[in-house]
Amino acid sequence: MKPAIRQFLTDYLGEVVVGDAAVFAGAGLSIPSGYVDWRELIRPLAEELELRIDLETDLVGVAQFHVNANGTNRDRLHKAVIEAIAPTNPPTRNHELLAQLPIRTWWTTNYDKLIETALRNAGKVVDVKSAVPQLATSRPGKQATLYKMHGDVDRPDEAVATRDDYERYQTDRGAFTSALAGDLVSKTFLFLGFSFTDPNLNHVLSQVRLTFKSNQRRHYAVFRKRAKLPEETAEDFRHHSLRQELIIEDLKRFNVKVLSVDEYDEITEFLEELVARYRRRTVFVSASAANFEPWGKEAVTKFAETLGRQLISSGTRLATGIGLGFGDALLSGALREIMRSDSSIEENLVLRPFPQSGDPENRTAVWKEYRQEITSHAGVAVFLFGTKEGDDGVISAQGMKEEFEIARTQGLAVVPIGATGGMAKELADLALADPSQFIPELGADGPTLIQGLAEHTDDLSTLIQPIIAVIRKLQEGNS
Secondary structure (H helix, E strand, O other): OOHHHHHHHHHHHHHHHHOOEEEEEOHHHHHHHOOOOHHHHOHHHHHHOOOOHHHOOOHHHHHHHHHHHOOOOOHHHHHHHHHHOOOOOOOOHHHHHHHHOOOOEEEEOOOOOHHHHHHHHOOOOEEEEOOHHHHHOOOOOOOEEEEEOOOOOOOHHHOOOOHHHHHOHHHHHHHHHHHHHHHHHHOEEEEEOOOOOOHHHHHHHHHHHHHHOOOOOOEEEEEEOOOOOOOOOHHHHHHHHHHHHHHHHHHHHHOEEEEEEOOOHHHHHHHHHHHHHHHOOEEEEEEEOOOOOOOOHHHHHHHHHHHHHHHHHOOOEEEEOOOOOOHHHHHHHHHHHHHHOOOOHHHHEEEOOOOOOOOHHHHHHHHHHHHHHHHOOOOEEEEEEOEEEEOOEEEEOHHHHHHHHHHHHOOOEEEEOHHHOHHHHHHHHHHHHOHHHHOHHHHHHHHHHHHHOOOOOOOHHHHHHHHHHHHHHHHHOOO
16 A cells, blocks of 8 residues: 555544534546546537547536537436436445445535435435535434535436536525535535536635635645546656646645556555554453452452553444453453543443343343344454353353454454453464464464453553554554
């Protein structure tokens, strides 16, 4: 992965975590889903005018010419929009990845419904704003706001498409540019599939630049490096490559940093890494202790409290089912650190105490659903101790093994702490026997790290820093 993209992942993830990230989606984000770009959308209109669309650079002008030729009647233009944007096209993998992140602010010039569909598929409440009156109200419980500044396929008569529309934009839809200017000042944007030829966005960027001069907020844009087309001459290729370089240089005026990729697949790769890093901020701790030998209850309790405190202080979000003999102390340490730092309990803890009542025959199924739900919040799972009372005394907890299997199925990185014994020791042995299957996220150092955490210690406190170090390695990624 390119150094610039690695740095972007770190910086943008920080904005995601504090709620200051935004996405601006252009036509390029929708094309892989089967939609056409603006040039292809108006190709039938150009043919009616006997214009060769491939020679045109002013596509908004072509749309205007068609309206002019039809006595200002926009019926064919509206039909072209509706026919080009089928409502059943599914979101792309990139839409799905972005929708998994807690990004609350979305902007687009697209008419399609891919963004809102992806967000709703991710279980989020979306407040869609495609007309000025909608800006004055907010949907209760919204988790994301989508601004469709050029309109929506459901309202083709209001779509911004012609030169007339752009000339009247400030009068008819100026509230959108005001809202966008505010977000450009307060949020860090990621521009995807956008060519920066839209005059409305350029106007807003210019106003922000003139207001904040050398103190503009950093934004990011992804460009695919211009490749030579099959029938393109060397001279034409050089022209287009040079023009792209000049656009990238010009965007520096607005503090937009361009991330260059050679292939579009690279975008999916770094978005997958971004989602993985975000999820790994939350660590699920699976632990249960039916006895405390050979360390004693006081030592295990102190270890649990210190681990809970250290996880929170390192910026990690803790998810736990409050396991027997360990969970209460772990939670106590975490809460003590949250109160000390005056931070939010909701932002730092995911608590899912296992229900103990109910029909014992149904409890197994209920607990499995519980385990699947709690692990879905995390990107790393740590396994400690793992013992319970059996008919013949203390035995390994099979529930922990089930949590291990669920975690791997859901793509979590697993960290079994074999030194604590019980099922955790069995899971560490399993991981060491096949590192490529169970601990690939830890890279080449994985076996050494897990082996180090599997060696017996008389002092449990010596495990704290190695555990935090492994978690930090996973959170920072290996790319």
